[in-house]
Amino acid sequence: MSKCKLFLATGLLIVSGCSARPVTYVTVREAKFRTEMNRSDRLKLPLSAESRERLLRFFKAGGDTDRIGRDIADPEAEKRYAPLLDTLSDPAKLSLEDLTEKQTFKNWFSKRPIRQVVDAREEAPPAIDPVAVTDDKYWWIFYHHQKKLVELLVVKAIPPQMKR
Amino acid sequence: MHDRLLAALQSVARVRLVASLRDERLGFANAKDMRIFIPDVHLISERRRIQGAFRYSTNHTDLLTSVILALNQMRSGAADDEAIEIYQLGDFLDLWREADGADNQVDVASPIKDDHEDLVTALMDRKLRTRFLLGNHDFDLYRWPDYTAWERRYYLPDAADAAPSVVLLHGDIFDWVESLPDAVQNVFVYLFAPNVAATDHRLGEMINLIRQSHGDRKYRTYIQAQQPSTIGTVRESVADEVPARWNVQMPGSAPAQNLLYLDSAYECCKRANEQYQMNLRVAVIGHTHHARIAVRETDDGNLFTLIDCGAWIENCIADGETSASPNAQIAALSGNEARIYQLEPA
Numbered sequence: 001m002s003k004c005k006l007f008l009a010t011g012l013l014i015v016s017g018c019s020a021r022p023v024t025y026v027t028v029r030e031a032k033f034r035t036e037m038n039r040s041d042r043l044k045l046p047l048s049a050e051s052r053e054r055l056l057r058f059f060k061a062g063g064d065t066d067r068i069g070r071d072i073a074d075p076e077a078e079k080r081y082a083p084l085l086d087t088l089s090d091p092a093k094l095s096l097e098d099l100t101e102k103q104t105f106k107n108w109f110s111k112r113p114i115r116q117v118v119d120a121r122e123e124a125p126p127a128i129d130p131v132a133v134t135d136d137k138y139w140w141i142f143y144h145h146q147k148k149l150v151e152l153l154v155v156k157a158i159p160p161q162m163k164r
Numbered sequence: 165m166h167d168r169l170l171a172a173l174q175s176v177a178r179v180r181l182v183a184s185l186r187d188e189r190l191g192f193a194n195a196k197d198m199r200i201f202i203p204d205v206h207l208i209s210e211r212r213r214i215q216g217a218f219r220y221s222t223n224h225t226d227l228l229t230s231v232i233l234a235l236n237q238m239r240s241g242a243a244d245d246e247a248i249e250i251y252q253l254g255d256f257l258d259l260w261r262e263a264d265g266a267d268n269q270v271d272v273a274s275p276i277k278d279d280h281e282d283l284v285t286a287l288m289d290r291k292l293r294t295r296f297l298l299g300n301h302d303f304d305l306y307r308w309p310d311y312t313a314w315e316r317r318y319y320l321p322d323a324a325d326a327a328p329s330v331v332l333l334h335g336d337i338f339d340w341v342e343s344l345p346d347a348v349q350n351v352f353v354y355l356f357a358p359n360v361a362a363t364d365h366r367l368g369e370m371i372n373l374i375r376q377s378h379g380d381r382k383y384r385t386y387i388q389a390q391q392p393s394t395i396g397t398v399r400e401s402v403a404d405e406v407p408a409r410w411n412v413q414m415p416g417s418a419p420a421q422n423l424l425y426l427d428s429a430y431e432c433c434k435r436a437n438e439q440y441q442m443n444l445r446v447a448v449i450g451h452t453h454h455a456r457i458a459v460r461e462t463d464d465g466n467l468f469t470l471i472d473c474g475a476w477i478e479n480c481i482a483d484g485e486t487s488a489s490p491n492a493q494i495a496a497l498s499g500n501e502a503r504i505y506q507l508e509p510a
Contacts, residue, residue, distance in 0.1 A: 023308050025308075100275075113271070116308055116309050125310035127289070128277055129277060129278075
């Protein structure tokens with residue numbers, strides 16, 4: 001085998017076979033970084049005017065409930081999220097397919113949905129996997145029933161890499 | 165407890181007896197302890213079934229859901245001194261068919277579950293506490309967080325003070341015992357050693373073996389049974405007393421296909437008994453999609469029993485019948501008695 005071929009083969013092995021791809025999953029963070037304290041106060045879909053306001057307060061506080069009503073961490077939140085919250089208020093746009101197959105939410109969630117959500121508050125992993133998508137600032141975890149999106153939990157995302 | 169299970173099944177299905185064996189040598193004597201086995205289901209998503217041009221699908225999913233709900237009710241009505249445990253014997257989800265060769269795609273299992281929500285929710289109900297085995301078509305699940313509790317094998321009785329007499333396995337190892345004997349040396353410990361935790365290295369070896377076994381097969385027309393499995397004479401009237409032996413397959417009288425893996429299972433259990441101080445004399449498996457109880461006399465005059473619990477996919481045919489029935493089987497072990505039932509919508 002020529003040196004060139006050997007180099008190419010080695011490179012391919014490193015890229016494909018040798019390095020195991022890690023399984024991707026999303027974790028539910030501590031109470032102050034999420035939109036619910038308990039499962040019982042999870043946001044219902046479609047969003048009502050009241051739950052929409054609750055979400056906006058959370059976003060304006062930068063995803064930290066300690067700051068709600070005390071200071072505005074993200075002044076752009078309403079402008080950024082209002083169209084998405086409008087969509088989440090429309091029952092016609094809340095099928096599971098809207099999130100996983102159709103392009104309904106592509107303006108906000110461009111990356112592939114993740115179906116493994118680890119929530120240590122639960123007794124066991126879910127039978128039916130929720131759908132987690134991210135806009136980089138938050139993880140939006142959608143719970144569905146009979147292929148309709150019925151509940152929503154939003155969790156402040158941890159940046160994959162800290163800025164230096 | 166067998167009578168109670170039968171009543172629960174008959175409340176939702178037409179029930180026929182495929183096989184029964186009552187023998188104290190089964191080594192599972194407690195009549196207040198029942199273990200119920202649900203064999204291969206092989207769920208895939210509806211979209212994939214169409215796209216993949218699969219000519220068959222899981223049988224009677226609504227019936228299976230009703231059966232599981234009935235089992236849950238039976239379990240919740242058990243007395244304090246009774247135990248009823250449910251096992252799914254592997255290949256619940258068919259990742260291999262869903263993804264044309266399961267790979268690292270994280271969400272292969274989720275679309276399958278989305279399409280079978282009622283069944284999945286029933287079987288994974290926390291109250292039921294179903295124990296799952298990994299099969300060769302869903303082995304990749306071991307790498308995902310939601311499935312870390314799914315096992316490679318269970319032993320019975322599971323009381324700490326007794327040497328186990330029964331092992332529950334998916335059964336695919338017995339493919340390799342015959343076709344890849346050298347490779348089996350490496351995974352034998354992984355499957356049979358009672359006190360050895362599975363390492364990533366061993367799991368990786370398992371997945372390589374499984375991939376090797378799948379080869380290029382796409383499973384378009386069948387998985388295991390190109391023709392309906394022959395299940396012998398099925399007893400219609402299970403309301404009468406169930407005989408101590410019904411349709412038990414033995415060397416010398418049974419056709420070879422009804423004895424499949426009997427010797428391999430015996431040899432593996434014998435070796436495990438020698439190496440790990442166990443007392444295994446029963447292997448409960450799925451995998452072959454061929455419901456049957458097969459026995460053989462052992463070298464020391466005991467009985468070795470293979471309980472192959474069947475499947476909920478592909479077909480079977482009973483002696484004297486001209487048309488096949490969809491496999492829809494469930495098996496149970498309690499009080500040194502094993503039974504396999506064939507179910508149909510009532």
